[in-house]
Amino acid sequence: MALRGQKSTLVITQFLFGIIMCLFLVIISLSSGTAAELQRFQHAAKEDGSLSVLVVGDWGRRGFYNQTEVALRMGIVGEELDIDFVISTGDNFYENGLTGVDDPAFQESFSNIYTAPSLQKQWYSVLGNHDYRGDVEAQLSPVLRKLDSKWLCLRSFIVDTEIAEFFFVDTTPFVDKYFKEKEGHVYDWSGIQPREAYLSNLLKDVDSALKNSNAKWKIVVGHHTMQSAGQHGNTKEIVTQLLPILKENNVDFYINGHDHCLQHISSLDSPIQFLTSGGGSKAWRGDVSWWNPKEMKLYYDGQGFMTAKITQSQVEIVFYDVFGNVLHKWATSKQLYSIA
Numbered sequence: 001m002a003l004r005g006q007k008s009t010l011v012i013t014q015f016l017f018g019i020i021m022c023l024f025l026v027i028i029s030l031s032s033g034t035a036a037e038l039q040r041f042q043h044a045a046k047e048d049g050s051l052s053v054l055v056v057g058d059w060g061r062r063g064f065y066n067q068t069e070v071a072l073r074m075g076i077v078g079e080e081l082d083i084d085f086v087i088s089t090g091d092n093f094y095e096n097g098l099t100g101v102d103d104p105a106f107q108e109s110f111s112n113i114y115t116a117p118s119l120q121k122q123w124y125s126v127l128g129n130h131d132y133r134g135d136v137e138a139q140l141s142p143v144l145r146k147l148d149s150k151w152l153c154l155r156s157f158i159v160d161t162e163i164a165e166f167f168f169v170d171t172t173p174f175v176d177k178y179f180k181e182k183e184g185h186v187y188d189w190s191g192i193q194p195r196e197a198y199l200s201n202l203l204k205d206v207d208s209a210l211k212n213s214n215a216k217w218k219i220v221v222g223h224h225t226m227q228s229a230g231q232h233g234n235t236k237e238i239v240t241q242l243l244p245i246l247k248e249n250n251v252d253f254y255i256n257g258h259d260h261c262l263q264h265i266s267s268l269d270s271p272i273q274f275l276t277s278g279g280g281s282k283a284w285r286g287d288v289s290w291w292n293p294k295e296m297k298l299y300y301d302g303q304g305f306m307t308a309k310i311t312q313s314q315v316e317i318v319f320y321d322v323f324g325n326v327l328h329k330w331a332t333s334k335q336l337y338s339i340a
């Protein structure tokens with residue numbers, strides 16, 4: 001009897017130990033977070049293999065501050081270029097994002113503004129710091145996509161066009177000051193906690209997606225500036241954490257908004273071109289710092305937008321002002337077949 005009692009005690013002890021170990025492992029995996037693949041969208045290029053995109057940022061002001069005029073010009077240029085999709089670099093709705101999926105600002109600042117036929121293409125949008133001051137989940141919600149099918153906003157994702165791959169990165173949670181000096185603003189961080197795990201997983205996801213990419217052109221899109229002579233200047237957190245990954249993986253372009261200007265910086269220490277398209281509505285005239293003229297290809301402190309025409313061998317970018325004037329045109333080419 002005594003022996004059987006000892007045996008059953010041993011079995012129960014082993015059983016309890018097993019349960020405790022399982023719980024321990026579950027807690028460990030939940031707290032550290034696990035990297036997952038970024039959501040991927042396929043968007044075919046045209047039959048001739050080319051792709052044209054239009055990029056606008058920092059726009060949602062119910063048509064004010066020339067938002068309507070920029071939208072009209074986008075429609076005309078979009079028609080001429082037969083654009084395949086639109087990229088929004090964030091700060092989609094001022095001042096404080098959307099209050100919910102039923103916020104009329106969605107119609108007043110988006111659907112009722114970008115009405116030109118050429119703009120009724122898919123929009124791929126990231127969130128800006130102003131969007132994080134509202135109900136973030138609303139902008140990400142499929143409800144908005146039902147209200148207006150051209151809308152698509154996610155935190156971080158990939159658009160694969162085969163010749164070019166676009167890596168959209170959620171940059172706002174990197175910036176310390178939004179957590180430390182909130183200046184009276186309320187941010188919706190509900191989807192990014194715990195922050196450190198969110199950021200380290202995001203960096204891992206971007207790094208592995210870039211490493212696995214066979215695309216001829218690799219283009220990263222985020223809201224915040226990496227290299228900028230504008231009001232906000234460089235965003236140090238993404239310069240130290242994200243830029244090394246872009247350099248290591250031969251990214252061709254980093255495209256952003258945040259500074260309300262149009263800007264092209266061709267830095268001397270990396271082949272990456274830094275492109276700011278943040279002129280969708282209110283612009284900051286004269287708000288510019290000195291920058292090395294060898295790197296600064298364009299700084300325009302007014303409203304406008306950017307386009308990119310991409311083929312296997314060439315990318316041509318063009319910046320337009322609100323009147324449709326070409327402010328800057330720049331092209332780069334690669335061999336049709338890489339030697340590597």
Ligand SMILES: [Zn+2]
Binds near residue numbers: 128223
């Ligand atoms: Zn911003």
